[in-house]
Amino acid sequence: MRNFTIYLVVLLCFFASKMLGQETFEKRAKTIASKIETITKEEKAALKIEVEAVNNQLINGTITREEAESKKKLLAEARAINIESRVAVEQEALKNLVQEKVDGKIRTVDTLKIDRRRSLKIYLNHKKSKNDTIEKFKSERRTTSQFVFAAGLNNVVTNCSVEKSDFRYLGSHFYELGVTYNTRILEKSNLLHAKYGLSVMYNNLRTTDNRNFVVNGNQTNLEVNALQQEDSRFKNVNLVFPAHLEFDFTKTKDRDGKTYYKTHDSFRFGVGGFVGVNLKSKQYINYDSDSYKSREITKGDFNTSNFIYGLSTYIGYKETSLYLKYDLNPLFKDNTVKQNNVSLGLRFDFN
Structure with missing residues (x-):
């Protein structure tokens, strides 16, 4: 005012x-x-x-x-x-x-x-004085916040490989929405930052060869559908707490004898991981038979892992990064063949 x-x-x-x-x-x-x-x-x-x-x-x-x-x-x-x-x-x-x-x-x-x-x-x-004050306030703060959005390709690793996957490479995708805090670790250095926050991750898998997931006891298997499917998609929604050690190469600025610490203004990369819980699992099956379209939605446990944890890393310039994350927990906790979710895409950290 x-x-x-x-x-x-x-x-x-x-x-x-x-x-x-x-x-x-x-x-x-x-x-x-x-x-x-x-x-x-x-x-x-x-x-x-x-x-x-x-x-x-x-x-x-x-x-x-x-x-x-x-x-x-x-x-x-x-x-x-x-x-x-x-x-x-x-x-x-x-x-x-x-x-x-x-x-x-x-x-x-x-x-x-x-x-x-x-x-x-x-x-x-x-x-000018107001803008300088705002910039000074942002630069002098040890902790800043960012809005995170990420999206890209999603699949599973089977026997340490993603080759010959049971899921479509381009049709399977992920996206993530979240808020992170970025704290400068060293008082007089802008290189090291602790990055942590809260995100919601959506992992989608689209099956191949007219198959869909069927629960048999404690096993969740891919089986061929007796009816012709137009599309089959399996989605997991996870609430996770990511944490990264970020290396930010943004240079400091000296003005009027004071040093200002800016972030997300140069090359940077982060290594870390995430822990969280599975919020829900759903399977969508679309049919197109005799000019009639229908969708079957099944919501349930599907024997998925309830506790989510994994590794993640990113490297980029300013707010845009190449983003890789890998779930250490198996997709289905009791399946004989262990499959782990893996995602690769672009990540945006907006100040």
């Missing part, structure tokens, strides 16, 4: 000075001079009409030449008196204007220009 008031006062001063520019000494003097010139032109034009009327009377023989010259002289004297009396009013106004200028009651164009420049300078200096 205080900043708004300052802006308002400065802007009012600026526009008020601009409006007052219409009442400067130069403009008022010019107006008076214009009025005097108009008076002279009006009286001369009126005299010309009157003289032409006298000339017409002379041509028509209604008056003699001596009478015509006498009338013209009288008309000229009358118009001269009019000009003198009307101009005297404007001369008095000009005299008062000069006295106001001498008394300092009216400003010139130059002083108004200076006032406008001064008002604008105050506004710009205040804005």
Whole structure:
């Protein structure tokens, strides 16, 4: 509210000075001079009409030449008196204007220009000071926060490999939404940061060869569907707490004898991991038979691991990074063949 008031006062001063520019000494003097010139032109034009009327009377023989010259002289004297009396009013106004200028009651164009420049300078200096204060506050804080969004490809590692996967490579994907805190570890160094927060991860797997997951006791197997599927997708939603050691190569800035520590302004990489819980598991099966489309949604345990933990790393420039994460827990906790979720994509850390 205080900043708004300052802006308002400065802007009012600026526009008020601009409006007052219409009442400067130069403009008022010019107006008076214009009025005097108009008076002279009006009286001369009126005299010309009157003289032409006298000339017409002379041509028509209604008056003699001596009478015509006498009338013209009288008309000229009358118009001269009019000009003198009307101009005297404007001369008095000009005299008062000069006295106001001498008394300092009216400003010139130059002083108004200076006032406008001064008002604008105050506004710009205040804005610069505010921006510098914000930047200084952000740079001096040991801990900052970021909004995290990540998305990319998702699959499973079977027998230490993702080759010949039972899931589509491009159709299977992941995305992550979260908030992280970034704390500078060393007081006088910008290199090491502790990065930690809370995220929701969505891991999707799309099966191949018209298969879907079927639960058989404590085993969750892929089996061929008796009906023709248009699509089959298995989704896990996890709530996790990620933590990374981040190396940020953003250079510090020295200004006015002080050092400012900025983040996410250069190359950086992080190594760490995550722990969390599985919130829900769902399987979606889409059918398209005889021009009728339908979807089957199954929500349940599916024997998935309830406790989620894994490793993750990222490397990038500024807010954009290449992101890799690997679940150390198996996708299905009791399956004979252990499969672990793996994801590769892009990560964005927005300050």
